[in-house]
Amino acid sequence: MNTKEITVQRLAWAQLDEAARREALARPAQSRNDELRVGVERIIEAVRKGGDAALRELSATYDHCTLDAIEVGAAEFDAAEATLAPALKAAIHEAAARIETFHRATAPQPAGVDTAPGVRVERMLRPITRVGLYVPAGTAPLPSTALMLGVPARIAGCREVVLCSPARADGQCDAAVLYAARVTGVHKVFKLGGAQAIAAMAYGTASVPGCDKLFGPGNAWVTEAKLQVSSDPEGAAIDMPAGPSEVLVIADAQANPVFVAADLLSQAEHGPDSQVILLSDSDALLDSVEREVQRQCAELPRAEIAVQALSRSRLIRVASLDQAVQVSNRYAPEHLILQVADPRALLNGIDSAGSVFLGAWTPESVGDYCSGSNHVLPTYGYARSYSGVSVASFQKQITVQQLSAEGLRAIGPCTAILAAAEQLEAHRRAVTLRLAALGDDVLVPPSTENVA
C-alpha cells in the first residue's frame, strides 16, 4: 500500500471565514437519490406482497445465497458455537456483562409525585413489545452490534426480540453474530440482510414477526428502508437516522501522537466516507500526528479504505481548547475523544456528541466493544438532537394519574377555567359534572366570561 497518497487537510480555524468554516465541518452530502429510493420501495412492496417467497428470491439476488429455512435453527446455533475460539466466546460474554452493567445503571426508573393533595401522577415504564434488530455483515460481520442491541432489549423486557443479519453465500450467518445473539437472549434470528430484512421486520411475513421498532446500523439500502418504513404509520418506528461514522479528537501539546494517530485510523478504517477531524492548539502535535498517521496506516490491512477516509479528514489548528470545544459542539461528532491534560475540565462545555472518551488510556475502540456504553450513536450532526441507543430506546414512558375526590376538588377549578379559555366546553363539563356529583358548588364561569 502506497501511503504517500495520504494528503491530510491542514487548516487554521482563526483564518477561516464563515463559509470556509462551514466547509471545514461539512459532511459528505447524503443524497437520497431516486434510484435508491425507488429500488427500496420495490423491495418493500415485494416483501409485503410476496412474504417469505419474496425474501428467498431477494436473498438469492442480493446475498447470492439459497435459503432453506429463513430462521436460524437450534442446530445452527450449536454448530456456530462449536466453531468459535474459546477466547472469542469469553470476550463476547465479558463484553455483554459490562454492557449490561452500564445499561442497567442508566436505565430509566419509574417515578411519581403528588402534584396536589389527592393528585397522584406517575410515570411507568413498559417495554416496546416487539423489536427488530439489524446486524450488518458487509465488509465484516459485527457481533458487537448484536450485543449493543440485544442487551438493552433484554433489560427493557421486550417480549419479542427479532434479529436479522445477512447470510453468506453458503446460507449461514456469521458464527460470532449467532453466538452473541444467543448470549443476549434474542428470541429469533433470521438470515436476512438489506432492505428486505427491514421490510420483513416492519410488516411481518409468515416467518418473520412484524415489529414495532427497528434498530441498528446498515448500508445505504438499509438506511433508506428504515426511513421509508418509519414514515409509514403501518410500518415501524426506528432508532435514529444514520450517516457515515465519524470521530473528532481534541488533543493538546501533551497528547501522545502515537495514540492520537491510532484513534484517527481506527475511525478511518470503517469506510471510505468515515469522517476524521483533529483539533489542536499545538502545531507540533498536529505535525507529529500527521507523521504518525502516515507511518501506522502503512501497516493496516484496510489501509486502502483508511487512505480514502483520511483524504477527506481535517487537522485543524485552533487558538485554544475553548475554541476547540466550540468547534466540536458545532460539528456534533458521533465520537469525541479528549486527549488533553484535564479532559473533565473540557467536558463541562460539551453540548453535543454521541459518546465521549477521556484521556490517554481511553481509545474509542473500547466504546465500540466493551467499556459498557452503547456504540449505536447519532452520526451526521444528529447528535444535536438525538441520543445513542439505551434501555430507554426499547421502552415507552406512560404517564398515569389518579385523583381522589379531594384531588378533583383541588385541581378541578383550574382545569375548568383553562378548558373554558380554550372553548372546550365538554372538557370543562367532565370536571364540573363530577364536582356537582360531589355536592360542590360549581363556581367556574362559562367560557365566554373568562376574558375580562
Place this chain on the structure above:
Amino acid sequence: MNTKEITVQRLAWAQLDEAARREALARPAQSRNDELRVGVERIIEAVRKGGDAALRELSATYDHCTLDAIEVGAAEFDAAEATLAPALKAAIHEAAARIETFHRATAPQPAGVDTAPGVRVERMLRPITRVGLYVPAGTAPLPSTALMLGVPARIAGCREVVLCSPARADGQCDAAVLYAARVTGVHKVFKLGGAQAIAAMAYGTASVPGCDKLFGPGNAWVTEAKLQVSSDPEGAAIDMPAGPSEVLVIADAQANPVFVAADLLSQAEHGPDSQVILLSDSDALLDSVEREVQRQCAELPRAEIAVQALSRSRLIRVASLDQAVQVSNRYAPEHLILQVADPRALLNGIDSAGSVFLGAWTPESVGDYCSGSNHVLPTYGYARSYSGVSVASFQKQITVQQLSAEGLRAIGPCTAILAAAEQLEAHRRAVTLRLAALGDDVLVPPSTENVA
C-alpha cells in the same frame, strides 16, 4: 342541534372475526396526499429562499393578516397580560407549577458506574440547544400547549426556546398563549402559523432562529411540514408523528355513566376525526352511557363536531376486563381511562398507551391542563413505540468513559479480541499500542487466528 343524528356503533368483541376486529379498531386513513405534500414543499422552499419576506407573504395569504414585526415585542406581551382575567392568569400559573412539579420529578438524572476497576462510564445530560415550539390556534388558541412544551424546555435548560403561534386577522397572537409563553420563560415568540412556521424554525430566517428540534401539535399542514423537515438532515428533528386525538375508556358495571359519557364527549369535541372507543363488560353500562351521550351532547356548543366524531365511535361489549385490556393494548390509545372498581389491578396489564386516567374522579381533561402530566402524546397507534413529551424530549443523553491505565489493562484484551474478530485491525491497535506503551506484553492474537 339535532342530536338524534348520533348513531353510535355497538359491537360485541367475541362475535367479531379477525377482519372485523381490525376494522373495529381501525383509525381513519392518514393519506399523505400529493396536493398537501407538494403544497408544503413549496411553502418550505419559499421560506428557505425568501426568509422573512416570504413569511409575511404567506401570513397574508393563509392567516389573512398583515404582519408588522414577526416577533412579538415586550409591549405586546404587556398588552396581552392586561386583557386577561385574573382567574385565568392564576390558573395558568397554577397549571405551570404542577406541570413543573411532575416534570422535575420524572426528569432523567445523570448516572454512572465503574464497569471494571479503572473503567468509569457515565451518562451525562445536555439540553438540546435550540428548540422550536408550535402552538396551534385553529378552532381555538391553546395556551395549555404553550405550558406543556415551555415548562419541560425550561427544566431541560434549552438555551434558545422559540415559540410560533398563528396571528389572528388583527395581527396579534392570542393573549393567553402569550401569557403562558412568558410564564414558562420562552425566549422568543413569533406570530407565525402553519407550514411556514415549521419551515422558519427548521431552517431559520433573519428573524426566526433555526432550531435543532421542533415540538407540538398542529393541523395537516403543520404535521406534513414537520415530517418533511425531519427527513432532511439540514432540517430539524421532531417530537413524534401525529394523528387525530383519541380516547379509549374501559368501564365496568359500577362506573358512573354520566362521567363516562362526559369523558367520551370531551374527546369527541376536539374534532370530527377524533376517535372515541368505550369497552365494557356490562351491557347495562353501555346502554346507559349511550343515553347519557345523547343527552349531554345536545347541550354542547361544539355538538356538531362531537356528533361527527361520535358517528365513528364504537361501544364494544367485551367478555371480561382482561379482554378489555387486550383490546386496549392492541389499539394503543393516546388517552386511556380506567373507570373500574380497581383500576390499579388493570394497570399492570397495560402495555401501550400515551397517558392513563384511573378511577371515577380522574377525567381526561385534568391531564390536558393541570394534573402535571404532559398532554403532547402519541396518537394513531404510535403509543406502541413512542412516549409523550417529557423533559427527556428536550435533552440528549451523552455517554462518557474514562479509563485509567489499570482500566485499559482490564478491558483492553477483550476489546482487542472482538476488534480482531470483526477484522478491524486499527481498532485493535488503538488498544495494543497503548498496552505496549504501558510495558505490557501484548498477547492478543491477530485477527486471522481468532476463529478456531
